[in-house]
Each structure stands twice: as C-alpha cells, then as structure tokens.
Amino acid sequence: MIQAKGYAAQDAETDLAPWDFERREVGPHDVQIEIQYCGVCHSDLHQIKNDWFPGIFPMVPGHEIVGRIVKVGDHVKKFKVDELAGVGCMVDSCQVCENCKDGLEQYCLEGNVQTYNGRGKDGVPTYGGYSNTIVVREEFVLHISDKLSLAATAPLLCAGITTYSPLRHWKVGKGHKLAVLGLGGLGHMGVKFGVAFGAEVTVLSTSASKAEAAKALGAHHFVVTSDPAQLKAVKGSFDFILDTVSAEHDMNMYLSLLRTNGTHICVGVPPAYSIHPFSLLGGRKSVAGSGIGGIPETQEMLDFCAEHNIVSDIEMIDIKDIQTAYDRMVKGDVRYRFVIDIATL
Ligand SMILES: [Zn+2]
Numbered sequence: 637m638i639q640a641k642g643y644a645a646q647d648a649e650t651d652l653a654p655w656d657f658e659r660r661e662v663g664p665h666d667v668q669i670e671i672q673y674c675g676v677c678h679s680d681l682h683q684i685k686n687d688w689f690p691g692i693f694p695m696v697p698g699h700e701i702v703g704r705i706v707k708v709g710d711h712v713k714k715f716k717v718d719e720l721a722g723v724g725c726m727v728d729s730c731q732v733c734e735n736c737k738d739g740l741e742q743y744c745l746e747g748n749v750q751t752y753n754g755r756g757k758d759g760v761p762t763y764g765g766y767s768n769t770i771v772v773r774e775e776f777v778l779h780i781s782d783k784l785s786l787a788a789t790a791p792l793l794c795a796g797i798t799t800y801s802p803l804r805h806w807k808v809g810k811g812h813k814l815a816v817l818g819l820g821g822l823g824h825m826g827v828k829f830g831v832a833f834g835a836e837v838t839v840l841s842t843s844a845s846k847a848e849a850a851k852a853l854g855a856h857h858f859v860v861t862s863d864p865a866q867l868k869a870v871k872g873s874f875d876f877i878l879d880t881v882s883a884e885h886d887m888n889m890y891l892s893l894l895r896t897n898g899t900h901i902c903v904g905v906p907p908a909y910s911i912h913p914f915s916l917l918g919g920r921k922s923v924a925g926s927g928i929g930g931i932p933e934t935q936e937m938l939d940f941c942a943e944h945n946i947v948s949d950i951e952m953i954d955i956k957d958i959q960t961a962y963d964r965m966v967k968g969d970v971r972y973r974f975v976i977d978i979a980t981l
C-alpha cells in the first residue's frame with residue numbers, strides 16, 4: 637500500500653485534522669499523482685456535515701485536484717511520469733452503460749464513484765484531494781496544460797466543468813442573452829465561459845457591492861435583484877439563466893426574467909424548488925438541471941481554458957486554515973475559490 641497523509645473529518649461534528657491513511661498500490665491501469673493544489677468546493681462542507689446523506693468517515697474531502705504524475709501502471713497509455721494531471725469529481729464508473737459510452741460518466745447508470753465520500757468497485761472508501769497523493773485509473777485522469785497557473789486551474793475540475801457543460805449542451809453563445817445567478821465559485825466561471833462563448837452576459841445579484849467584480853470578470857451588465865426598477869427593466873429578456881445559487885430563492889421571479897422559450901438551468905443545490913405552473917406555461921419556459929460533466933468534455937474544457945487563457949480567480953490558503961476558509965465560504969467571503977497549497981500539509 638501507499639502511505640498517504642491528508643486532512644480528514646473523523647465525523648460530522650469534528651473539525652478537519654491531520655490524518656495518515658493508505659492508498660492502493662498503482663495497478664496496471666492506474667496513475668499516481670503527487671497533489672500540489674486542491675480547490676475548496678462548497679460541496680466539501682456539505683458532505684463533511686452530512687447535509688445531503690450520511691457520509692463515510694474518516695472523510696478526506698477535495699475534488700479539484702491538480703499535481704504531477706509520479707508513477708504510471710504498465711498498461712497506461714495516455715500519461716507519463718512528470719506530466720501535470722488533474723482529477724475532478726469522479727474516479728470510476730461502469731464504462732459500459734449507454735451514458736458511459738457517450739462520455740457522460742457523471743450519469744453512469746450504475747452510479748459513478750465519487751472522488752471522496754464514495755466507495756470504489758473494490759468496496760474501499762475513496763479519499764479526496766486534501767492529501768499529498770492519489771491513485772486513479774487512467775480513464776479518470778485529465779491532462780493539464782503547463783501554460784496556465786496550476787493552482788488557478790484546480791477549480792476548473794468542478795466549478796469549471798459544472799458551468800462549461802450546460803453552456804455547451806444548450807449551445808449558449810453569440811446572439812444569446814445569458815444571465816448568471818450568483819457570483820461565487822461556480823458563477824464567476826459561468827461569467828467567464830459565457831463571455832468566451834460570445835453571449836451577452838448579465839450578472840444577477842442580491843448585492844450591489846458585486847457590480848465592480850462582475851464587470852472585472854467580463855460581464856456586460858449587472859442587475860441588483862432587490863431593486864424593483866432594475867428587475868422590471870430585464871423582465872422577459874434572457875434566453876438562459878445559469879442558476880448557481882444553493883440557498884433558497886424565488887424561482888417564479890427569476891422565471892419571469894426569461895423570454896419565451898427561455899431555459900433556466902440549475903447547477904446549484906438549494907434545499908427545494910417551488911415553481912408555480914404558470915411560471916412555465918406563460919412563455920413555454922423550461923427548467924433544467926446539469927451535473928458536472930463527463931471526462932471527454934472535462935478534457936475539452938481544460939483544453940479550451942488553456943487556449944483562451946481562462947482560469948479561476950483564487951485565494952490560496954495553508955491547509956491548517958481550512959476551517960477559517962469554510963467559515964468565510966459560508967458567508968460568501970471569497971473571490972472566488974479557495975485553493976489549498978498542498979505543500980503546507
Ligand atoms: Zn465541487
């Protein structure tokens with residue numbers, strides 16, 4: 637076994653703390669990565685706290701992983717030692733179902749294996765990127781360009797692909813008016829991709845203080861949703877709303893901002909949605925959801941980012957400051973993603 641060290645939650649009530657554990661040996665189809673940076677996703681905190689389902693403890697969170705390859709199995713074809721590599725939210729899937737064959741492993745009919753807080757096909761719990769090393773089968777490892785800041789690339793593996801995938805699926809681009817709801821880790825990537833794809837991008841926010849930041853990211857317009865006059869001015873105007881908000885919010889109000897045939901795309905995870913049928917019927921509107929992205933599309937997104945010089949805006953932290961980072965993340969006090977410098981482990 638490979639000796640690994642990381643930060644783990646021993647249960648849902650305890651803060652993260654250093655923890656030594658074991659990873660499997662590098663098998664013939666495996667890649668071992670020495671982790672250099674790991675992004676901090678809001679879902680890390682939800683999972684540690686058992687917000688969605690009872691977790692598997694001890695839990696080493698982290699699914700925005702980048703680093704350098706230190707070992708490859710005998711049958712690995714696509715990767716070499718010393719190359720940069722990344723791992724996102726999944727580390728395995730059945731590989732044979734309809735969705736896996738279509739490159740939609742995130743929707744694997746058998747269920748994909750999550751990078752942490754899951755169990756591998758061998759039944760062993762998976763441990764994430766708040767650690768110094770990880771072993772992953774080749775099919776779930778991504779190539780990372782050396783042209784971009786490596787630390788700022790980490791959040792692309794979850795926040796990036798989660799916003800890139802729906803914008804591509806609905807072919808959002810030139811001639812479209814796109815509203816991005818929420819300006820956090822996901823939202824700021826949604827703005828960057830929307831702009832890069834040629835859409836006219838508006839940030840919708842409850843807080844006027846984010847106007848400058850939205851413009852700095854490339855957004856064309858900014859609307860304070862608590863201001864009735866500003867809201868009225870954009871009624872019935874958007875082709876798409878990319879909704880990244882994970883707190884409860886008034887879906888009917890936002891649906892009223894869509895034009896006829898508009899689509900409201902949910903990528904956040906609020907506790908519930910409450911939608912009046914007339915909000916959909918009046919204007920033939922759709923509410924849709926999208927979860928991360930498949931492996932081929934994640935690679936496509938990373939290549940697109942390298943070509944167009946797109947990374948996440950990050951704040952680097954020492955791993956010992958992770959609890960403070962969580963506290964700030966809950967308050968929305970981060971621009972826009974914390975990334976752990978794993979060298980501080
Ligand atoms: Zn995530």
Ligand SMILES: [Zn+2]
Binds near residue numbers: 730731732743
């Ligand atoms: Zn499958």
